[in-house]
Amino acid sequence: MRTKNTILFSLISTFFLIFLISIWKILATLQGLSINSFNIEIIFIFGFLISLAHLVIGDRIKSIYKSIIFSSIFVFCDGYLIQKLPIWYNVGVFLILYFFTNKISKYTFIGLKEEHSTQVILFDFLTLFGILFFSFVILFPFYMMLVTSFKTQIALLVNPLDFSINFGQDIKDLFKSYFVIFKSYKFGKYIVISTIVSVGTVIITLLFAIPAAYAVARLNFFGKTFLSTSILIIYMFPAIVLVIPLYTIFSQLGLRNSIEGLLIVYTATTLPVAIYMLQGYFKSIPKELEEAAILDKLSWFGIITKIIIPLSIPAISSVALYVFMIAWNEFLFSLMFLDNPNSFTLSRAIQYLSGDAETPRQYLMAGSVVVTLPVLFIFVYFEKYLVSGLTAGSVKG
C-alpha cells in the first residue's frame, strides 16, 4: 500500500511538473528562444527523483533549504543539457521548481498512509493543474492579441514565433499599428460612433425599462403575468430570425446606415433583460416607503424619481453597464444594417478591415485591442456589480 501510494504520488506530481515546465517553454519559445523539444523524458526522471527524495528526506532538512537545493540541482542540470539559453529562462525554471517543491512539501510518508490519500492528492493536483491550465488557455489569446499588435509584418514573417517586444525602440515605432488604424482607417470616428450608440442605447433602455419594471414589480393590472412571461420568452428569441424582416423594413424606411436604426434595434433587444433584472430588484425595496409617499400625494412619476431610483442605484448601474457591454459588443445587426464606412461601429469596422486580405495582421490585432480594452476595463473595475447581475439570468450570448 505504501509503495503503491508513494509511486502514485510521485507520478502525479511529476506530471504536474512536466506541465509547468512545458508552459514555461512555450512562453519562452514565443519570446524567440529556439527550444525545439520539451525533453519530457529527462524532466520526468528528475521530477520523479525529486518527489521521491522529498519523501525520503522528510523533515530532516528544513523545507526551505530542501526546496532551494532541489531547484538548484534541477536548474543546473537543465541548463547544462539545453545550453545557450539566457539567464531569465533559467531564473524562471528555478522559480517554477521552487513553487513545485513548496507545493509537494506538505505530503509525507505518514500522510500517504491515510485513507483516500491518493484521491486527495489527485484532487489537489487537479485543482492546481486546472487553475494554471485554464488561466493559460484563456489568457493566451488575449496575450497574443496584445503582443501581435506591437510587431511588424516583416518581423513576423522572419520568425513567426518571436513575439518579444523591443521596448528600446521609439514610441512611434512601438505603437505604429495604433497610429495607422487611427490615421488611415478612421478608428477615432468609429470609437465615437460606438460610444454614441452604446451610451444612447443605455439611456433609452433605462428610460423605457425603469417605468415598465416598476409597473411589473408593484402595480396590479390585467395582463401582468402575460407580460412578465413574454419578457422571458422574447429574451430567448434568436436575433438571426429578426434580421431579414428588419432589413427589408429598414431599407424601405431608409433607416439603414443610420445611428437611429441601430439605436432602435439595440434598445428593443436589450429591453427585456433590463426589465427582468430591474423588476427583481424593485420587488426587494420595502413597500412602506411608497405607501408613505402616496399619503404625501406623490404621483407615480414622483415615486419613481424620488424613491425608486435613488434606492436602486446599484441595480440600475449594473443594468446600465450590461446594456453598454451588449451594445458595444453587438455584431450581427451592425453587419446587416451598416454598409457605409462612414457609419461603422468598431466591431463592424474591424470586420470590414479583415475583409481585405492585404490588411496586415498587426492592424487587425490593434483594432481588436481597441475594441476589447474598454469592455475588459469596465468588467474588471465593476466586477462586483456585474457578477451578481450575470447570475440573475442575463446577458445573452
Added chain:
Amino acid sequence: MNDTLENTEKKTAYILTLPAVLLVFSIILFPIFANIWISFKEVELKDIRIPEPRAKKIVKSISNEPTKIKILYKLRNSSLIQEIRDVTFQDNFPKNFEIENLDPRCTYKKQNLKCEFRNWPAKYKENFQVIFATNDGSKIDKKKLKTIKPKLDGKSDNILLNTNFTLKNFKKVLFENEFVDLLLTTFYYTFFGTVGSIVFGILTAQMVNQKFYGRTFMRSVLLFPYVAPVVALAYTWELLLDPNSGTLNSLLLNYQIIETPINLLGQKYIEINILGFDFKLRLALTTVIMFEIWRYFPLAFLFILARLQAIPKELYEAADVDGASPFQKFFNITLPQITAVISILFMIRFIWNFNKFEDVFLLTGGASGTRTLPINVYQQGFAISDIGMGSAVSIVIVVLLLMFMFFYFKLLGKRVDEN
C-alpha cells in the same frame, strides 16, 4: 373609492409599460410575423427597394439670349424591374418667368409647372426640356434656379405587400439534399458546444470553489472570453490557428509534433486512426465547437459556482465523518445538488447555441462543413440575395426551437411530477 384607486393603478400601469411594450413588439414580435409573410413570397434583395421617379435638373443658358433659359430634366425610373404609375411632376419658378414651349402633358399656373407623365415602365428614361423667358427683360440667376428642386410622385406596387404567395421557398429549403447535412451540422454544433461548455463549467466551478490565493482574480479571468467582443476574439483565434504562419502551427512544427501544418479552420475532414479504426473527424466543425466552448463555458461556470456556494457545508462534514473519498463526495453530494442548474443551463445554452451566428460567420464564414442554419439564413438572404429563402430558413429555425422547447418542458414537467 377603492374602485377608482384600482382604476388609476391600472391606468398608470398601462402608461408605464406601454412605451416598452410597443417598442419590443414592433421590433421583435412584428418581424417574426413578417418573416412568415415573406417566407411565402418570391422576393429578392433588389426587389425590396421601392421604385422612385427621379429627376436631375440641369440649367443651361442660351447663347446671345440672356433673358432666356433652357432647363433640362433627366427623368428616370429608379427601378430596373417595376413600373411606376401616375407619375406627377411639379417645379416652381421665379415670378417673372414665362414659359415658351409648354408640353401637352403639363400646365403652367402661378409660377408652378405641373405635369402628368402617366405610367413609367421599368428602366424608363426621358429627357424633358422646357424653355423660359423673363417677362421684364432682367437677367437670370442660374444658381438660384438650381436650388429649387422638382417634386415627383408616383404609385408602385410594393412587392412585399401584394398577395402572391408561393410554397417554392419551403420546398427548396426542405427537399434539397443539403437540408439533412445542414440539420446535422447545426445539431453537432449545438449539442457538443452545449455539453462541452457545461462540462468545463462544472470543472472550473469545482476548482474555484476551493480556497486558494488569487481566487477572485481567477474568477474574473475565467469570465474574460464571455465579456470580450466576438469580433476581436474570433480574429485572434483565426490568427492563432492560421495554417501558414499561425502561432499554433508554428509551435507544433517547432517541437516536431507535426510535419505539415494543419488547416484547422479550412479543412472539412481529418483522418484519425485510433486502435486500428479509421475515423473521419469533421475538423473545421470541431475547431468551431472548441471556440464556442471556450467562449461560453464562463456562463455555465458562474451559474454552477453560485449553486455550489449555496450547498450547506454540513453535507460535506457529515460525509467526512463517514469516511467518504473526494470522488464519492463529488458524485454523491455535489452532482445531485447541481442537476437543476445544469438542466436550466442546458436549455438556455442549447437555444442560444442553436441560433449562434457571429462565431461561425467570423471564423469560417460557413465554409468547410460549418454551415449551420443561422449561417444559411445569411447566405440565402444576403449572399444569394434571395430574401424569401432566407425567411423560410428562419421559419424552420423558429419551428425547430418551438419543438425543442415543447419537448424540453414536457420532459422536465414529467420529472418534476415524479419527484
